[in-house]
Amino acid sequence: MAANSEPPPLAEQTVPGPIRITAKPEQAGQRVDRFLAETLGTISRSRVKTLIDGGRLCNEAGLITQPAEPVRAGGTYILDLPAAVSATPAPQSIPFPILYEDADLIVLDKPAGLVVHPAPGNLDGTLVNALLAHCGSGLTGIGAERRPGIVHRLDKDTSGVMVVAKTQLASDTLTAAFARRDLQRSYIALVWGLPRPPSGQIEGAIGRDKRDRKRMAVTDHGGKFALTHYRTTRAWQASLALLECRLATGRTHQIRVHFASKGHPLVGDPLYLRRLPAAARSVAQPLLGRLLDFPRQALHATTLGFTHPRSGRAMLFEAALPADLRALVNDIEAQLSGR
Known part of the structure; x- marks a missing residue:
């Protein structure tokens, strides 16, 4: 996304792609994530923060990486909205090596090249699609809707051992363990x-x-x-x-x-x-x-x-x-x- 691109006007903000917002004098000093969420009115502040973390916000000076960066009066901000992704992944029969499985969890050896969960650019053919086919409807609703059961991930081209939650107990407990780094x-x-x-x-x-x-x-x-x-x-x-x-x-x-x-x-x-x-x-x-x-x-x-x-x-x-x-x-x- 280039700062000198010509995105659509604010009125067309729901269309995927870059949109341009210019700060008014009275908005100077606000956190940029709050400024964008309040100005747009259709995107939550947490969603704006996610987009910033994903490298989708820039101004005349270049890429903005901090949601707390203060807004400059008269500054023009360009937010690149990604296309919508279906919230519900579909089961797909994709084999993956299982190291251990019980009623609460699956431990697997993720092959290189397998994306963990659906996202723009990889809408299907992911580990989540494979897990839904393997576990059936019981996995649905465990954790986030687009990545049920996923408590951590590996990059697409990194191989190796992963654990996936099959119950809400496992999801909550393992998510907390990863957050605390209470594991090996x-x-x-x-x-x-x-x-x-x-x-x-x-x-x-x-x-x-x-x-x-x-x-x-x-x-x-x-x-x-x-x-x-x-x-x-x-x-x-x-x-x-x-x-x-x-x-x-x-x-x-x-x-x-x-x-x-x-x-x-x-x-x-x-x-x-x-x-x-x-x-x-x-x-x-x-x-x-x-x-x-x-x-x-x-x-x-x-x-x-x-x-x-x-x-x-x-x-x-x-x-x-x-x-x-x-x-x-x-x-x-x-x-x-x-x-």
Whole structure:
């Protein structure tokens, strides 16, 4: 969305697409989310905040990422309204690997490429559609209407272990556990270069990238506190490293953003790997081509531990590296091991 685009006038505000609102002198100083909600009159303030978090608001200076930003008198704000999405997903027969299931929950190994819940751009063919087909009507109404049973999510191209609630008890209990970080979660990431120190932590607030609304970034102003613990489990000279990562927080793209900010982007990352890393110069063909052509971020949610919402029993699940990542690591070992 560009600030110099020509959106429709305010009277046509219900039409999807960008709309332009100019602040009057008496509106100066208001929070921008409140200003937009009150001026439009047809969108709630919480909905406006969601749109801002999604990178859908800008002014003459560029992207606005903070709902509390004060309004400037005479300032022109452009809000990009997405097209409406059906509130009720339909069941679809889509297979997915189940690690455990009982009356309250399902633990699964999400394949890479599977979107968790419907959203603009992915209206069906999601895990939610598959869950509705697997569980039947009993899942409907558990949690949010468009994502029943979903208490956390993985990015489309991140594989690995997830838990889904089948009852309201499980939904409430697991949602609270994720909010408190009262569980165990670890990821395996393949990154370019060797992080220094080989084990440690990365701390940096994460917010929307002002230059590209699809990306997140480590930022000094605004954003949300984020902390990632990591340790190197395998390194191939200074070229590549396999890491175990544990999240103290759960921000969007957290592992991907933190390691990219330190000069160690994940192999295959379509958003945060924008140019050939220096570490790639020591990798010869054909392995270099394999690494650069890997079709997704090399990230896998390998373990998930939590307390069962009904029995109180401690549960821990592990999802082995999927075939594509396992094959890539084997190729790296074959070419770089012992160098």
